[in-house]
Amino acid sequence: MEIDINRLDLEFQAKIDSGKTIEPKDWMPEKYRKTHIRQISQHAHSEIVGMLPEGNWITRAPSMRRKVTLLAKVQDEGGHGLYLYSACETLGISRDELFEQLHSGKAKYSSIFNYPAVTWADMGAVGWLVDGAAIMNQVMLTRTSFGPYARAMVRICKEESFHQRQGFEIMLSLCNGTAVQKHMAQESLNRWWWPSLMMFGPRDEESTHTEQAIKWKIKLKTNDELRQQFVDQTVPQIELLGLELPDPAIKWNEERGHYDFGAIDWDEFWRVVGGNGPCNRERLSARKEAWEKGAWVREAALAYAEKQESLREAV
Amino acid sequence: MKKEWPVWEVFIRSRSGLDHRHAGSVHAADAKMALENARDVYTRRQEGVSIWVVPSASITASDPEEGGELFEPAKDKVYRHPTFYDLPDELTHM
Ligand SMILES: [Fe+2]
Ligand SMILES: [Fe+2]
Numbered sequence: 001m002e003i004d005i006n007r008l009d010l011e012f013q014a015k016i017d018s019g020k021t022i023e024p025k026d027w028m029p030e031k032y033r034k035t036h037i038r039q040i041s042q043h044a045h046s047e048i049v050g051m052l053p054e055g056n057w058i059t060r061a062p063s064m065r066r067k068v069t070l071l072a073k074v075q076d077e078g079g080h081g082l083y084l085y086s087a088c089e090t091l092g093i094s095r096d097e098l099f100e101q102l103h104s105g106k107a108k109y110s111s112i113f114n115y116p117a118v119t120w121a122d123m124g125a126v127g128w129l130v131d132g133a134a135i136m137n138q139v140m141l142t143r144t145s146f147g148p149y150a151r152a153m154v155r156i157c158k159e160e161s162f163h164q165r166q167g168f169e170i171m172l173s174l175c176n177g178t179a180v181q182k183h184m185a186q187e188s189l190n191r192w193w194w195p196s197l198m199m200f201g202p203r204d205e206e207s208t209h210t211e212q213a214i215k216w217k218i219k220l221k222t223n224d225e226l227r228q229q230f231v232d233q234t235v236p237q238i239e240l241l242g243l244e245l246p247d248p249a250i251k252w253n254e255e256r257g258h259y260d261f262g263a264i265d266w267d268e269f270w271r272v273v274g275g276n277g278p279c280n281r282e283r284l285s286a287r288k289e290a291w292e293k294g295a296w297v298r299e300a301a302l303a304y305a306e307k308q309e310s311l312r313e314a315v
Numbered sequence: 316m317k318k319e320w321p322v323w324e325v326f327i328r329s330r331s332g333l334d335h336r337h338a339g340s341v342h343a344a345d346a347k348m349a350l351e352n353a354r355d356v357y358t359r360r361q362e363g364v365s366i367w368v369v370p371s372a373s374i375t376a377s378d379p380e381e382g383g384e385l386f387e388p389a390k391d392k393v394y395r396h397p398t399f400y401d402l403p404d405e406l407t408h409m
């Protein structure tokens with residue numbers, strides 16, 4: 001039996017190495033299943049919780065154009081959550097269990113959504129930086145080994161590009177506006193910059209799962225590689241907006257061919273991950289409230305469907 | 316009440332003339348709601364002109380373990396392909 005599992009493990013890894021995808025009904029190591037349930041559900045929860053800071057601004061958008069855009073973006077994020085919950089359920093966990101894990105705090109979601117969106121400029125900075133950082137991770141995941149996850153990522157990536165562009169457009173308008181508007185953009189950039197860099201996760205030397213994740217192609221680049229790529233792509237965009245760099249240590253390093261940047265406050269990172277960011281409690285209680293207040297709708301719809309079914313059978 | 320809405324598989328015809336293709340799945344209490352949810356989740360950008368929804372529980376799938384028995388017998392039947400036949404280059408319209 002022992003030998004059999006070893007052989008299956010080797011065949012499984014060989015399949016991934018040769019670029020084949022793993023499908024839900026294929027044999028897989030228990031650890032692969034568990035890791036994927038954890039990662040995909042965490043990703044799904046992030047999309048759903050991520051609707052909250054932006055949803056807050058839909059009724060406050062400064063124009064009709066901005067309002068329909070923001071509404072469409074938030075709706076997309078809801079869709080992304082649903083694609084991912086579906087992908088996760090193919091691994092044999094139910095939607096209710098997934099929600100239960102979110103509500104009990106057992107499952108995590110991206111810490112970035114535990115920061116508040118306090119000005120209109122935050123709608124710009126979130127689309128530009130937060131979606132921008134998420135896109136880099138998600139583009140990488142279109143080539144991950146688990147088929148349903150990779151396919152959900154392809155769909156999501158197609159939709160993300162407008163999210164980032166509309167965010168940048170908001171920043172651009174503010175930067176081309178009055179001094180007060182430009183200041184609002186600068187202040188927002190300064191606040192979102194560091195949490196955005198933290199989105200890529202702990203430094204490589206502290207990231208425990210990297211090696212296994214690379215073997216399974218859940219990761220094709222390390223946290224630090226993606227973070228550097230993000231800084232390199234974003235600094236010229238900050239300059240294009242005519243804003244000041246949010247970190248005085250940002251400097252082009254000719255030798256490395258990359259921008260250097262300052263030290264991240266990892267204590268803050270762990271504090272927020274641990275549940276003590278500015279909005280952790282607020283976000284979770286908003287999700288729980290939506291779930292509890294929606295219970296009667298779920299029950300009524302099911303009761304109605306069952307009644308219709310039994311009426312049909314009686315005919 | 317601890318019962319979940321059932322899962323439905325969603326198939327979408329992206330343009331007229333094409334086959335329906337599997338897009339993903341949704342939860343819904345009944346078929347009508349499944350169609351509406353599929354519309355909202357999978358066709359926000361005109362990705363479809365027609366949707367099928369099928370209760371996931373109604374699908375019978377082949378077992379990957381039996382893939383060999385099912386599909387390998389076709390492997391050595393190269394004579395089912397047009398390229399198997401040696402014909403002169405001068406021959407046209409065939
Ligand atoms: Fe998203
Ligand atoms: Fe997005």
